[in-house]
Structures are given as C-alpha cells and as structure tokens.
Amino acid sequence: MHNGHIEGFDSLRRELLMAVRADLFANIRGSTDSEVMFHLALTFGLEDDPLGGLERMAGFVESVGAAAGIAEPLQMTVGLTDGQTMFAVRYASGPVVNTLYMNEDVDAIRMLYPENGRLGRVPPNARGILSEPLDELPGVWQEVPPSTALVVNGTPHECSFRPRPPM
Numbered sequence: 001m002h003n004g005h006i007e008g009f010d011s012l013r014r015e016l017l018m019a020v021r022a023d024l025f026a027n028i029r030g031s032t033d034s035e036v037m038f039h040l041a042l043t044f045g046l047e048d049d050p051l052g053g054l055e056r057m058a059g060f061v062e063s064v065g066a067a068a069g070i071a072e073p074l075q076m077t078v079g080l081t082d083g084q085t086m087f088a089v090r091y092a093s094g095p096v097v098n099t100l101y102m103n104e105d106v107d108a109i110r111m112l113y114p115e116n117g118r119l120g121r122v123p124p125n126a127r128g129i130l131s132e133p134l135d136e137l138p139g140v141w142q143e144v145p146p147s148t149a150l151v152v153n154g155t156p157h158e159c160s161f162r163p164r165p166p167m
Contacts, residue, residue, distance in 0.1 A: 003098055003131060004076035006033040006061055008068060015064050019043060037061065037076065044166045046080075050087045051149050051161070054078060058163035062093055074163075079129050085153040088129045090144045091161050097146040102156065103128040108140045127152050 006012060016036050020028065021043040028039055037057055044060065046053030058074055065073025072094030079088040090100040106119070106126050112135055113119055129150065133141035144150060149161040 004034040004037045004074075004078065006037070006065070007073045007075070008065065008070045009033040009036075012061075012064050012068055012070070012073070016040065016061065019060060050080065050082070050085075051089075051151070051159070054087075054089055054149075055162060055164050056166040058091060058161075059165045062163050063165060065093070077131055085151060086127070086129065088144065088150040088152070089161050090146055090148055091163070092146065099131055100144040101130050101133045101141040102144055102150060102152075103140060104142055112140075127156060 006016075009016075013033075013036070017025075017028070020036070020039045024039050024042055028035055040060060041053045041057040044053045044056035046057075058076070061074050065071075072092070075092040075094075075096070075098060077088070077090050077098045077100045079086065081087070088100060088102070090097060092098070106122055129144075129152075130141075135141075144158075147161050149159050151157045151159065
C-alpha cells in the first residue's frame with residue numbers, strides 16, 4: 001500500500017529522479033510520484049532501516065520542494081513489510097493529512113464478516129491497516145495520528161515520524 005503525492009511533481013521530477021541510486025533506476029517503469037518516492041526510500045536505506053529510509057526520503061522531497069518554493073510538497077500514507085514486521089506511516093508536510101486506520105481486534109472483524117472463512121485463519125495478533133475503516137463500529141478501527149509511524153510485529157508500537165535529510 002502506498003498513497004503518496006508530491007505537490008509540483010512535474011517540476012521536481014528530474015531532480016528527484018537524479019537522486020535515485022543508479023542500480024535502481026531501471027526499475028522505475030511508470031511516471032508516478034509514488035514510484036519515485038519508493039525508489040528514493042530504497043536509495044536512502046529502506047531495506048536495512050525501513051523507517052529511517054522513509055524519513056530520509058521525506059526529508060529529501062521536502063528539501064527539494066522547499067528549494068523550488070513549494071512550502072508543503074509531501075502527502076503520504078505508506079504501508080510495507082519485510083515478511084515479519086509491518087511498517088506504516090501517516091505524514092504530510094502541511095496540516096491536511098490523508099487518513100490511516102488500524103484495526104484493534106481481529107475477532108470484531110470476524111463478527112462483521114462471518115461468511116468469510118479466510119478470516120478464521122487470521123492469527124489473533126494480526127492487524128489490518130487501511131486508509132479508511134471498513135465500518136463505523138466504535139472500537140474496531142483506531143485512527144493513526146498524523147506524523148506517526150507504526151511498527152507491527154505482534155504488538156503494535158507507535159513512534160514519531162520525522163523527515164530528515166539523507167546522509
């Protein structure tokens with residue numbers, strides 16, 4: 001899952017692409033800002049340090065945007081996993097931030113969809129992370145605060161998400 005938007009992307013695209021690591025550049029097949037953001041995060045260490053790579057990507061996008069006179073260049077919700085741990089981020093450069101929700105209780109979702117047999121195989125400590133809740137029942141979905149990263153490996157852990165310049 002990734003929902004990212006870079007304000008003024010057309011004017012920033014070349015400079016952002018030039019920062020992508022040479023061995024990753026050929027993997028960029030499309031023309032979306034989300035794809036460029038992902039490859040920048042890989043360039044800035046996503047594989048070894050997922051949250052750090054995302055923070056450095058966000059810091060780089062913000063610095064390139066600021067140099068071009070764009071005050072609030074970044075809007076994103078991101079979810080990724082390494083197969084063991086799930087990482088999710090809700091962040092924007094400005095006050096308007098896309099939403100992100102996490103379920104608190106798998107049993108509540110099972111009760112909402114009793115006909116879905118696949119939910120019976122979901123472990124009790126599993127979490128769903130979505131841009132919008134599936135229902136309006138209180139207590140099933142918790143909104144992730146802006147400028148927050150989630151690390152889910154069993155029990156979810158919240159931490160601040162702070163863009164920073166790449167090393």
